[in-house]
Amino acid sequence: MELLKVHSEGGLNVTLTIRLLMHGKVRDSLRKSREGLKKGETVKKMREESTARINISEGNCPERIVTITGPTDAIFKAFAMIAYKFEEDIISSMSNSPATSKPPVTLRLVVPASQCGSLIGKGGSKIKEMRESTGAQVQVAGDMLPNSTERAVTISGTPEAIIQCVKQICVVLLESPPKGATIPYRPKPASTPVIFSGGQAYTIQGQYAIPHPDLTKLHQLAMQQTPFTPLGQTAPAFPGLDASPTASTHELTIPNDLIGCIIGRQGTKINEIRQMSGAQIKIANAxxxxxxxxxxxxxxxxxxxxAQYLINAR
Structure with a gap:
């Protein structure tokens, strides 16, 4: 690969953006180092030393997106600093633990699904080559992240193995740009239970039910678009909800390649649809x-x- 050759000689210096998916604990270790530096000091140091732009998404979410932008050599420096920081945290946590074997450092990249085929390669050849040449474990998620056209790519290993693996991934991403529009993954706040009552949607927060105008609008929109309103009935905010309590059954078919979007990771999405719609939903085996x-x-x-509306929306 010509691009790989240029890169190995240190001449590859294309501007690139890489996105990382991090959980709260991991993110906090970036924001605050073990030495007790004030909040944000670790990231500030990484920005200065790598010259890459490093941003952590805001919001009350268990997950955050860390965006790293800059010339490729700046990105590699930033990744090296992040990987070594995580290893430092692992060593620190082990001093209070009886475990003897050091767990690997793990990073999760967020990559447009249209580029994942190039990362995997024909018959898995590319990903196998990456594993063998770097010593890192690389896994490409089968399902897209919720409400996006991106997938998680998990890299585990020593910091040195991770850095080499990220370099190879960057080369592949530069050689195979995304096809079509990419809908980026945006982490959602931790889900809360939803109930419907008297034409309103409520989310449960602690001991209280809080009105949720967006879900109420979605529910009303779904009802307006449905053919199921009983004939001759003036439609309330939720047509048929109180007037027609009789249960009935409806069947629909979904292409196999879309079923993952509806089920979601470990069934999260289909459970959400069940909860929001109040319907029983069964998915037949393939x-x-x-x-x-x-x-x-x-x-x-x-x-x-x-339920139909929410499934179609997925």
């Missing part, structure tokens, strides 16, 4: 030779309508 999966929705007409 049939041999079939490219589709059958979904059975049971509930009142309003429940079914909302």
């Amino acid at each position: 049939m041999e030779g079939s490219s589709e999966r059958q979904i059975t929705i049971t509930g009142t007409p309003a429940n079914i309508s909302l």
Whole structure:
């Protein structure tokens, strides 16, 4: 690869943006170092020494996105500093632990799904080559991250292995730009239970039910678009919700390659749809030779309508 050759000679200096997905604990270790430096000091030092732009997304979310932008050599320096910082935290935590073997450093990149095929390579050849040449473990998630067209790429190993692996990933991303528009992953706040009552949606916060105008609008929009409103009935805010309590069943088919978007990671999305719609939703097992999966929705007409709307929205 010509690009790889230029890179190995130290001449590759293209501006690139890499996104990292971090959990709260990990993010906080970036913001505040073990030596007790004030908040943000570690990131500030990384920005100055690497010359890369490093931003941590805001918001009350268990996950944050760390965006690293700059010439490739600045990105590699930033990644090296992050990987060594995480190793330092692991060593620090082990001093209070009976564990003897040091766990690997793990980073999760967020990569447009359209570029993941190039990272994996034909028959997995590229990802295998990366694992063997760097000593790092690399995994590309099968499902896209919620409400996005991006996937998580997990890299584990020693800081040195991770740095080499990130370099190879950058080369592949530069050689295979994203195809079409990318919908970036934006972490959501920790989900809270949702209930519907009297034409309103509420989220449960502690001991209180707080009105949620956005979910109420979504529910009303779903009802307006449904063919299930009983004929001759004047439509309330939730047509059929109180007037037609009789349960019925509706079936629809979904292509196999889209079922992951509906189920979500460990069933999070389908459980969310069940909770919001109030319907029972069963997804049939994949049939041999079939490219589709059958979904059975049971509930009142309003429940079914909302479930259908939410599934289509996914």
